[in-house]
Amino acid sequence: PELDSAGVEEVLRTVAEMPRSYGSPDEYAKWLVARRPFGNKDLLQRFALRNLRASAVNGWVLKSDAALAANSEISTIESENGRHRIVELWPALGRIKCPTLLIRGIGSGVLGPEVASRMVDQVLPAGRLVTVRDAGHAVMMDNPTAFHASVIRFLQEL
Numbered sequence: 001p002e003l004d005s006a007g008v009e010e011v012l013r014t015v016a017e018m019p020r021s022y023g024s025p026d027e028y029a030k031w032l033v034a035r036r037p038f039g040n041k042d043l044l045q046r047f048a049l050r051n052l053r054a055s056a057v058n059g060w061v062l063k064s065d066a067a068l069a070a071n072s073e074i075s076t077i078e079s080e081n082g083r084h085r086i087v088e089l090w091p092a093l094g095r096i097k098c099p100t101l102l103i104r105g106i107g108s109g110v111l112g113p114e115v116a117s118r119m120v121d122q123v124l125p126a127g128r129l130v131t132v133r134d135a136g137h138a139v140m141m142d143n144p145t146a147f148h149a150s151v152i153r154f155l156q157e158l
Contacts, residue, residue, distance in 0.1 A: 001089035003121075005079035007109030007137070012074075021058035025049045028060065037140035038135050040109055047141065083115075090123060099126040101154040105135030105142055128154060 014035065022028040029048035033041055052060040077084045078118030102124070104116045113131070130150040135142035 001093065001113075002084055002115045003074070004085045004112050005082050005084050007111075008074060008084050009079075010109060011137075015064075018062075021055065021061045022052065025052055025060060028052055028062075030100050036136065036138075036142070038105065039138075040141060040144055043141050043144060073143050093119060093123045094125070096127075097125055099128070099154075099158055100124050102127060102129045103139050103147060104128065104129065104131050105137055105139040106131050106133050107135060107142075108137040110137045116118055130154070 017143070019031070022031070025045075025048045027042075028051075029045045032044045033039055034047060035046065051063050053063055055061045073086075074084060077086065100120075102116055102120055104111050104113070116129055120129040132139050132146045132150065133142050135146065142148045
């Protein structure tokens, strides 16, 4: 419901400015590793391979559409006091009655700790927050071991 504007703008800028073609999946993987300080190199290598398609003209091209950065819903939201807000999501979260796990990477530039805490402490009736070290916003890519352990622990406690 609330995202840190600086992080959102950085993600949108990165997606908009990233090269659309690469000489090889390894070249794309190196590009990813250089921009994802917490990224698990093996996962980023697999991610690169699966998110490119061979092109007879341009070598290897991204499967994703660059227009996502410019045309996504979040890109149309005005920043207010350093946050992108979708206020109707707060009451929607409150309607989730089942146990809910929110996993936040400690280095996330998108989901701040105060918003994550508010989500589980004040809004989600059965919410639980786990903050994972050595991870940014994409916890499952940055620290897959801790992500997996958090999900398994949550499920076992249900």
